[in-house]
Amino acid sequence: MKYTTLGRSGAVVSAHALGTMTFGAETPPGTAHRQLDVFTEAGGTFVETADVYAGGESERIIGDWLAKKPAGQRDRVFLASKGRFPVGVEPRDSGLSRRHLSRALDASLRRLGRDHIDLYQVHAWDPLTPLEESMGFLEDAVRSGRISYAGLSNFTGWQIALAASTAKGRFPLISMQPQYNLLVREVEWEIVPACRATGLGVLPWSPLGGGWLTGKYRRDERPTGATRLGEDPNRGVEAYDLRSAEERTWRTLAAVEAVAAQRGVSMSRVALAWLHTRPGVASIVLGARTVEQLQDNLGAIEVALGDDEIALLDAASDPGAAPYPYGAAGLEQRSRTVD
Template identity: 40%
Template sequence: MQRARFGTTGLEVSRVALGTMTWSRDTDAEQAGGQLDAFLDAGGTLLDTAASYADGGSEALIGSLLGGSVSRADVQICTKAGIRRTAKGGVIDASRDTMLDTLDASLSRLGTDHVDLWLVHQHDASTPLDETLHALEIAVNSGRARYVGVSNFPGWATAAIATLAGTRPSLAATQVEYSLLQRGIEREVAPAASALGLGIMAWSPLGRGVLTGKYRSAIPADSRAASEHLSGFVDPYLDERAGTIVEALAIASEGLGATPQATALAWVLAQPFIATAVVGARTAEQLEPSLAAATLTLPPAIVDALDEVSAIELGYPERR
């Protein structure tokens, strides 16, 4: 599998990252271990998790796997902080004390003394950016994080915190949703990241699973859309526009002799501003087409056709 650097930093990662949002909740230890083995065998290195995934269960499961047959030296770990659990649910909190307390808990669950990339999970409008940035600085200076960045930040906040950071330390990455079904970052976030030297991690590059084609005729009983706690995550992409894009993707994939899953992911990886794409699966078998996409090069005509059918409207001030 090819590797890419995050922006202007020295951090080099696999073009496909293994997402673990469902680990310990919908994906058990045996299934997770199978995925990790397949991922490493394909040349993957970067694992993506967060303190809030399964209330820490995802990190704990990763820690148990790293304590077994997988060496910590073989993987790069990206985790996130900034969502605090309360009795009423998750609350966005990127204050210095919460961020650092969360990082220490993450390291304990992961069974490691550092993470390779630590991200602010959400923009916190109630906490000054300088305070959040100070937490990132402490994490790097103490050796608990090698590189830092943000996640799900709007364009203006991405630019603001990256500019404020300067070199104390500079931000390496931003993780945002990006796929044929969600191209909103092309308006502001991607240009800001490119201008400021941040690499982009694309989460949900398969359109929350819709781009696999599994929902073309019905909702499978074992799918996320049929899940009580994940159906709301998938529903926004089960509309008419998404259906048109999925059908175009299916036609293109058939012509290429590839799966829609591989073609959709290859389209994301073909975008020059994307460093890596985070893919998740329930089993190792479901992961295989995504791993195959790392070596799939789409013909320019296919890229152009998919660009056209999924294009978003750009208006003032992005385009006049």
């Protein structure tokens, strides 16, 4: 395992984080505990969850695992959670209001069996709640010791800049979780630059594109069986019909497969290794159904891609920005030399 500091902070975390969205839903408690054991035995320290994962079951499973470990092992875990969405049947019980976040944080602490959370992230932007109210809550949570650091998730570039400006000098806002992988590179246009400019470490979620970058899905062959899209081909932004219709998807998969074959490693490891080369990325959130998948993904830390391989993957996965402002015609506005 390798380690890095998270954003503009002194917090040291593992370069891979264990994402636990499947815990309590697709991954039963016994397998989840085994994943936590495998991850920490490999040197992993960063465990990522959210109150909404499996309706709170993910946090409960992590809390049960932590309770069984000696104090020294518990203290090595850098624990992150998130709040914003409803956990239960009342849809209005959501958002980034002071009331909702306070109740959500208390509930997360109870489920986790902890008196504080290392990193508490707001799970998405709330257009109804004034940003000052949300940031004020995070400031108070840091001052009270309920959380050590705060972060963002699923914010756009302008939202990141506004949140960072509001938080500056008040409390440590250190991270941002976007969806980021070889099939979702549009975040490089505004979101990643906003994170780098404001000192937020980028924590990519869905680094394998919901399984697409493992090579398990094929052109003109709708997925079936015990896979994420096999059970629901229309699932979210990773839906089969949505992604399979883009030629860039198959061009990217072919490039990943070529690099993987030449190196004798899985496509997953190549896709994850590429993310490790991206500016601003601090730790990659790994989500796996099985222990075997997790073990393979952890091996990506050993894959150091060469310049030619990175260039091949970059070219194949290029989302093709319009000429201006993100493409070639806007280059003059984005660059400068002293010559």
